[in-house]
Structures are given as C-alpha cells and as structure tokens.
Amino acid sequence: MELYETMVLSRYLDQRVWLLNRQGKAAIAASAQGHEATQVACIEATDPSKDHYLIYYRQFTAMLALGTEPEELLRGFLARADDPMSAARQFPLHGAHPRVDLFNFSNVIATQLPQAAGVALADKLNKRDAVTVVFFGDGASSQGDTHEAMNFAAVHKLPVIFFCENNRYAISVPMEKQMGIESLSSRAAAYGFPGVQIDGTEVSAVHEAMAAAVERARNGEGPTLIEAMVERLLPHTTDDDHTRYRSSEDIEQMNDRDPVKIMSEKLIEHGLISKEQDEAIHASAQQRVNQATDAVEAEPYPEADLMYLHVTEGPGEVK
Amino acid sequence: MPELSVIEAVRETMRSEMRRDSSIILMGEDVGHRGGVFLASDGFVDEFGEDRVIDTPLAESSICGVALGAAVNGMRPIAEIQFADFVWPAINQLVGEAARVRYGTNGVKTAPMTVRVPYGGGVRGGLYHSQSIEVLFAHTPGLSVVAPATPYDARGLLTTALRSNDPVIVLEHKRTYRLAKGEVPEEEYSIPIGRAEVKREGSDISLVTYGLMLHYSLQAAEMAVGQGIDVEVVDLRTLRPIDAKTIIESVSKTGKALIVQEDTPAISVSSEVAAIIGENCFFDLDGPITRLGPPEIPPMPFSPVQEAAFMPSPEKIFDAIVRLAAI
Numbered sequence: 001m002e003l004y005e006t007m008v009l010s011r012y013l014d015q016r017v018w019l020l021n022r023q024g025k026a027a028i029a030a031s032a033q034g035h036e037a038t039q040v041a042c043i044e045a046t047d048p049s050k051d052h053y054l055i056y057y058r059q060f061t062a063m064l065a066l067g068t069e070p071e072e073l074l075r076g077f078l079a080r081a082d083d084p085m086s087a088a089r090q091f092p093l094h095g096a097h098p099r100v101d102l103f104n105f106s107n108v109i110a111t112q113l114p115q116a117a118g119v120a121l122a123d124k125l126n127k128r129d130a131v132t133v134v135f136f137g138d139g140a141s142s143q144g145d146t147h148e149a150m151n152f153a154a155v156h157k158l159p160v161i162f163f164c165e166n167n168r169y170a171i172s173v174p175m176e177k178q179m180g181i182e183s184l185s186s187r188a189a190a191y192g193f194p195g196v197q198i199d200g201t202e203v204s205a206v207h208e209a210m211a212a213a214v215e216r217a218r219n220g221e222g223p224t225l226i227e228a229m230v231e232r233l234l235p236h237t238t239d240d241d242h243t244r245y246r247s248s249e250d251i252e253q254m255n256d257r258d259p260v261k262i263m264s265e266k267l268i269e270h271g272l273i274s275k276e277q278d279e280a281i282h283a284s285a286q287q288r289v290n291q292a293t294d295a296v297e298a299e300p301y302p303e304a305d306l307m308y309l310h311v312t313e314g315p316g317e318v319k
Numbered sequence: 320m321p322e323l324s325v326i327e328a329v330r331e332t333m334r335s336e337m338r339r340d341s342s343i344i345l346m347g348e349d350v351g352h353r354g355g356v357f358l359a360s361d362g363f364v365d366e367f368g369e370d371r372v373i374d375t376p377l378a379e380s381s382i383c384g385v386a387l388g389a390a391v392n393g394m395r396p397i398a399e400i401q402f403a404d405f406v407w408p409a410i411n412q413l414v415g416e417a418a419r420v421r422y423g424t425n426g427v428k429t430a431p432m433t434v435r436v437p438y439g440g441g442v443r444g445g446l447y448h449s450q451s452i453e454v455l456f457a458h459t460p461g462l463s464v465v466a467p468a469t470p471y472d473a474r475g476l477l478t479t480a481l482r483s484n485d486p487v488i489v490l491e492h493k494r495t496y497r498l499a500k501g502e503v504p505e506e507e508y509s510i511p512i513g514r515a516e517v518k519r520e521g522s523d524i525s526l527v528t529y530g531l532m533l534h535y536s537l538q539a540a541e542m543a544v545g546q547g548i549d550v551e552v553v554d555l556r557t558l559r560p561i562d563a564k565t566i567i568e569s570v571s572k573t574g575k576a577l578i579v580q581e582d583t584p585a586i587s588v589s590s591e592v593a594a595i596i597g598e599n600c601f602f603d604l605d606g607p608i609t610r611l612g613p614p615e616i617p618p619m620p621f622s623p624v625q626e627a628a629f630m631p632s633p634e635k636i637f638d639a640i641v642r643l644a645a646i
Contacts, residue, residue: 052392087425096424103391105423111416114381118388118396125344125370126393144408148381155376310426311460312485 001272003044003065003203004263007036009285010061011260013070016289017077017092021238025297026077028091032060034233035165037259038200040065042163042228045210046133052119053102054112054134057093058165062135066100070292081302088302110140113149113162120158124220131217132160139170141184150223154191157222161213164225165200167232172245188225200228201259231257323503326496328470329359329435332477333397335507337367340395343481346373347382347399347435356401357437357496379405383412383434387486390432391420395481403438403452403490410455417486418461432487433480439492439531439581441630445621451530451582456488457558457591463512464559466490468533470501472556475510482509490558492531499534515562517569521551524643525569527592528579529555532631536579539636548644558588566592567599574605577643579636584612606646611639 014033020026032039039061043053048066055062063073068084075083076092085104086095096103104112116134123130140146141164153160164184168175181187188195194216198205206228213224231254235242242251255261267273273281323331337343345360345367351374354361363372375382379400386396400406406413413434420430440449456464463485467473473491480487518533519540528536533554540550553569555561570576576596578589589610596608611631613619619629 085425086423089425090423094423096427098427103424103428105416105420105428108411108415111384111411114384114412115388115391115416117381118385118390119392120388121385122389122392122394125389144378145380145384145412148376148378149384151376151378152381152385310421310424312421312463313429313483 001267003040004267005281005285006040006064007061007260007263008281009070009288010036010064012285012289013064013073014060016293017074018234018238020077020293027079028238029077030057030237031232031234032058034167034231034254034257034259035200036061037203037263038165038206038228038230041203041206042133042210045207045214046131048100050130051101052130052132053100054116054119054132055093055102055104056112056135056137056140057091057104057107058137059093059104059135063093063102066102068097068100070289071296074292074296075299078296079301080296080299082299087306089307110136110143110145112136113140113146114152116160117149117153117158120153120160121156124156124158129218130159131214133163134160135163135165137170138164138166138168138175138178138184139173142170142178150191150225153223154193157220159217159220160223161210161217162223162225164227165230166227167230169232169236171236171240172242183227185225185227193223193225195225195227197227197229200230201257201262203263230259233258320502320504322500323470324497325470325473325491325499326357326359328473328503329477329491330361331503332474332481333360334363334366336478336481337363337371342393343395343397344371344373344389345397345399346375346386348375348377348401350374350399355399357493359399359435379409380412383409383417386432386434387412387417387420387430390430391428395431395433397433397435397481400434400436402448403436404447404450406436406452413462413486413488414455414459418459421485422461429484430486431484433477433489434486435489435491437491437493437496439494440619441494441531441626443621443623443626444493446617446619449619451618453490453558453582454587457588459559461485462559463487463557464490465512465557466492466529467556468492468495468530468554469499470503472510474503475508476512476556478507478509479512483512487512490530494531495534510556513557513560513562515553515555515557515565517551517565518554519550519552521549521573523549523573524575524577524640525551525553525566525573526577526579526640527553527555527566529558529588530581532579532581535631535633536636538633539640542633542637543640546641546644548640550640555588561591561595563595563599566595570596570600571603574603575643576600576604577609577611577639579611579631579639581631582612583615583618584610585615587612606643609639609643611636
C-alpha cells in the first residue's frame with residue numbers, strides 16, 4: 001500500500017515537472033512514468049540505512065522510495081539554491097544526497113557501473129554488510145564500462161546488483177538495433193553470475209528477484225543482473241518527441257502496461273483498497289505536489305558566487 | 320641520507336604510506352606478483368596481500384572507475400596506469416567523473432584517489448609507449464596534476480597525493496625512473512601541490528620546465544656557463560595548479576624566458592606558462608618568450624634516429640639558450 005502511494009506520488013510529481021517544463025520553468029526533465037513499480041519494488045528489497053544506490057536520470061520514484069521529499073526533487077528541477085543533490089549545479093536528480101547514500105555523478109551513460117563495483121569492493125574489503133544497487137537502462141548495456149564493471153564484479157564476487165530498467169529504447173534506438181539477443185539478462189551467464197528477466201510492471205516479480213539478489217550479495221556469493229521490462233510512457237525527455245520513431249500501435253499498447261493503473265486495478269480487485277480510497281490516495285498525492293510546487297517556486301536560485309565552491313578541498317584555485 | 324632512484328622513491332613512498340594507512344589499496348595491471356612492469360610494487364603482495372594489491376583485468380576505464388567508487392566509499396585507492404599511452408580509455412572516468420565528484424555533489428562526496436601514470440619518451444617506446452598526456456588532465460578543474468622529476472620530489476609529492484582528499488594525477492617520467500638519482504630522507508615529509516622550485520639560480524635567463532626535461536635543462540645550463548650565460552632553472556613540479564608566482568618572480572628578475580618541454584608545444588603547458596609570463600611580466604621582458612619542444616608530429620618515432628631528432632636534448636636546449644641570450 002505504501003509502495004502504491006509512492007508510485008502515485010511519483011506519477012503526479014512527474015507530471016508536474018513536465019508541466020513546469022512546458023511553462024518554461026524547468027529546463028529539462030526525464031520521466032519515470034512507466035518505471036514506477038519496478039523502482040519502488042527494487043528499493044523495498046534493500047536497506048537504505050546501510051546499502052548504496054547509484055542511480056541514473058530516470059530514478060524519480062526510486063528517490064522518493066528512498067525517503068527524499070518531493071520538495072527536494074523539485075528544487076533540482078527548478079534549479080533552486082537548496083537542491084540537496086548538487087545545489088543546482090547539475091541536471092535534476094544528479095549529484096549526491098546528504099541523507100541517503102544515493103548518487104549519480106554524471107550524464108555520461110554507464111559510468112556508474114564501474115563506480116558501483118568500486119563502492120562494493122570497498123564494502124567487501126572492510127567486511128561491511130552492505131549491498132550496492134546500480135541502475136541503468138538498456139542503452140547503457142552497450143557501453144564498454146558495463147562490460148568492464150560486470151567482469152570486475154564477477155572476478156571479485158562483489159555484493160553488487162546490476163539493475164537494468166529495459167524500456168526497449170535508447171532515446172530512439174530500439175532494442176533490435178542495440179543488441180543481437182532477446183534478453184539482456186542472458187549476458188550474465190557469460191560473466192559467471194545469475195541474470196533474470198522480469199516484468200517490471202509487477203511489484204511482486206521485481207521484489208522477488210531483488211530479494212534473491214540481495215540475499216546472494218549479503219551471503220558473499222556475488223553479483224546478479226536483473227532486467228526489468230518496463231515501458232517508457234513518455235518520450236525520452238521533455239526535449240524529445242517519440243512519435244518520430246515509435247509506431248502508433250507501439251505507443252497504444254503501453255496503455256495496458258502502465259504500472260500505476262495495473263497496481264490500482266489489482267489492489268481494488270483484491271479488495272485491499274476501495275475505489276474511494278484510491279481516489280483519496282490520488283487526491284492526497286496531487287495536493288502534496290501542489291503544496292511542494294508552491295513552496296519551491298517561491299525559493300531563490302543560488303547566488304552566482306556559490307559556483308566557485310567545492311572545486312577542490314579548501315579555498316580552491318579559482319578567483 | 321640514502322640515495323634512491325625515482326622508481327625506488329615511488330616504491331618506498333607507497334610502501335610506507337600503505338603501512339601507515341590501511342585504506343590505501345593499489346590496483347592496476349600486473350601490480351601483483353609481477354610487481355608492476357616497472358617494479359613499482361615489487362614485493363607488495365607479500366606484505367599487503369591480494370586484497371590491497373589488486374591485479375585488475377586489462378581494462379583501464381574500470382581500473383579508474385572502480386578506484387573512484389572505492390574512493391567515494393572510504394578507501395584511498397592508487398590506480399596504476401601501466402603506460403600513459405593506455406590512459407585514454409579511462410579519460411572519461413577521470414576527466415569526466417573523478418574531477419567533478421566534489422563539485423557535482425556540492426561537496427557531499429569526495430574522491431580521494433591517486434592515479435599514477437608513467438609517461439614520456441626517449442625510451443624507444445614508439446607511438447604507444449612514449450606519450451606525454453599531461454595537457455588534458457592539466458586542463459581540467461577539479462584535478463591536481465603533479466610531475467616530479469627527482470626522487471626527492473617524487474616522494475614528497477606522492478605523499479601529498481596519497482593524503483589528499485581529491486583526485487591527484489601523478490605523472491612519473493619513465494626515463495627518470497632509473498636515470499634520476501638523489502638523496503631522499505628516510506623520515507616522512509611532503510611537498511605541497513602547486514609549488515614550483517628553482518632548481519638552479521641564475522640571472523640571465525629563466526628556463527621553465529618539468530619532468531625529464533629538467534635534467535636535460537640543468538645539463539644545458541651548465542654548458543651555458545662556458546658561454547658566460549647564467550641560467551635560472553624553474554621546475555614546475557605541479558602542472559595543475561601551475562605556480563604562477565614562482566615563474567613571475569624568476570622572469571621579472573632575469574627578463575628572459577625559455578620554456579622547455581617534451582610534449583608537442585601547440586596548446587600545451589608551455590602555452591600556459593607563456594601566457595602567464597605575457598600577462599604578468601610584460602614590462603620586465605628583454606626578449607621574446609621562447610619555447611622549445613618537439614615538432615608537431617604524433618609522438619614519437621620508434622627509429623632511434625628519428626626519436627633522437629624528435630626529443631629535445633641538452634644540446635638543443637643549449638642552442639636555444641645561446642640564441643635567446645644573444646637577443
């Protein structure tokens with residue numbers, strides 16, 4: 001139920017930042033719409049008090065599931081001074097969070113995978129009970145860094161989970177032009193660790209696969225590759241138009257793969273919530289997002305002079 | 320005070336720092352039982368074990384990317400790039416990522432990592448075992464780049480790098496590894512990043528250089544004594560941030576500047592040093608800011624004849640000194 005609430009909140013927040021972009025207030029946004037179930041279920045199987053999360057730019061829902069507030073995310077999108085991730089130096093959702101160990105240094109695809117292996121290596125060397133989860137999309141699977149990271153992690157049996165959200169498009173390039181195989185998860189065998197493909201719209205399927213991977217990692221048995229099949233309901237970013245490269249049938253079929261809708265129907269069908277309760281969840285999420293938007297829009301941008309801070313330790317070399 | 324070579328100074332510094340700080344790990348190609356191709360980590364596996372001396376797969380991007388991740392999570396890794404010529408696959412993890420960790424997270428995360436990069440030519444290394452790769456790193460805000468030329472400086476600067484809370488690129492000139500010897504104190508010391516040193520005082524010409532060229536320049540300066548020319552030799556030691564103050568003080572005193580480097584000159588360290596002098600010493604100059612470097616061809620030919628023609632030498636530097644002194 002809590003997971004569903006996070007999914008709904010994420011959906012409204014996501015819709016809001018697109019709106020803010022269209023109003024000229026948010027420079028750029030990448031949507032997580034369609035990825036919500038997979039992200040909440042994935043995080044649910046871990047322990048944010050000790051685990052590490054290397055995210056990428058589509059990790060809206062994961063960040064909410066990890067306990068960041070809607071205001072914090074909006075500060076990133078609106079480039080406000082108190083953006084906790086990077087003080088508005090970086091694109092939204094990039095940087096590092098001061099409370100949860102989640103970070104995303106870069107826009108360069110797949111650089112986080114070797115870094116995740118390094119984070120996990122440090123935990124292993126220090127005999128810490130921590131798991132590193134690194135997220136990436138199908139596009140990242142083509143990068144050399146992905147191969148290098150999986151190979152290194154396999155050699156050292158590192159407690160890392162490679163979590164691929166496969167929405168079948170690297171911006172506009174479809175899966176069949178990215179790889180000659182049916183399933184990315186099949187590559188895991190070549191590295192010597194398990195790989196599973198699951199339906200990323202199914203919370204229980206994602207949770208089950210993650211729980212097994214987390215247990216494996218905590219037992220010192222090494223990495224797992226999880227490939228969660230999801231839909232990217234919207235274009236790549238606010239600057240993209242997916243009608244240029246997706247057929248209308250392909251766009252149409254996504255309606256049946258909307259994880260928020262699927263979850264809502266399931267919860268009602270199983271009598272876990274009533275239709276009225278569902279409406280209340282939606283209304284409350286919308287209200288929360290309205291409230292956060294009003295608050296953050298009133299906040300200031302960072303002062304220009306703050307851009308000189310944190311180049312290197314100490315006063316630095318600039319100015 | 321024992322006399323060490325540069326490679327011995329590097330080895331002893333890593334050894335003593337790894338004894339002092341258990342968060343330091345060494346990772347790279349053949350650094351384990353082989354001890355590194357230059358034997359920088361000779362005997363390290365026996366002392367520190369395979370957990371701390373990691374023979375990596377042959378993949379430079381992940382050597383640096385894994386080191387970065389480990390650094391962010393509390394370690395102080397040393398990533399060894401076997402030859403500078405092989406660093407290019409790792410450029411993104413260094414220039415694109417490590418350099419921006421502190422900045423891009425507004426100080427929430429830091430990357431205390433050292434990348435040791437044996438570089439430079441004159442060793443019959445041909446196109447892919449001779450390169451000078453300093454410019455790209457020295458151009459990058461967020462990185463520190465040091466290029467010690469002597470055993471004393473190698474120990475002092477490597478110590479500082481290993482204790483720094485930010486990424487430091489340590490450029491070790493391969494030709495100096497066994498060629499350059501000097502006294503190195505047994506007790507620990509460090510040299511701050513960003514400080515050049517006047518290695519030879521003089522009054523007629525300021526010769527600004529670094530790396531192997533320091534040794535050639537000092538030889539050329541001695542040759543110039545016979546011509547009655549008194550050359551001051553400034554060793555940059557750090558390429559980012561460059562010590563403008565020491566350069567300006569020297570050139571303001573002598574009025575003439577010769578910049579010597581092994582790297583091709585276009586858009587290079589010597590370009591930056593020339594700009595610093597031009598901006599700050601205009602009224603003190605008694606001659607044109609002069610640069611000596613190799614020709615603009617891909618460094619550097621394997622043929623001994625062509626390699627010698629490519630590399631600056633003490634004789635070529637001496638000739639440049641004489642020409643500038645005559646102006």
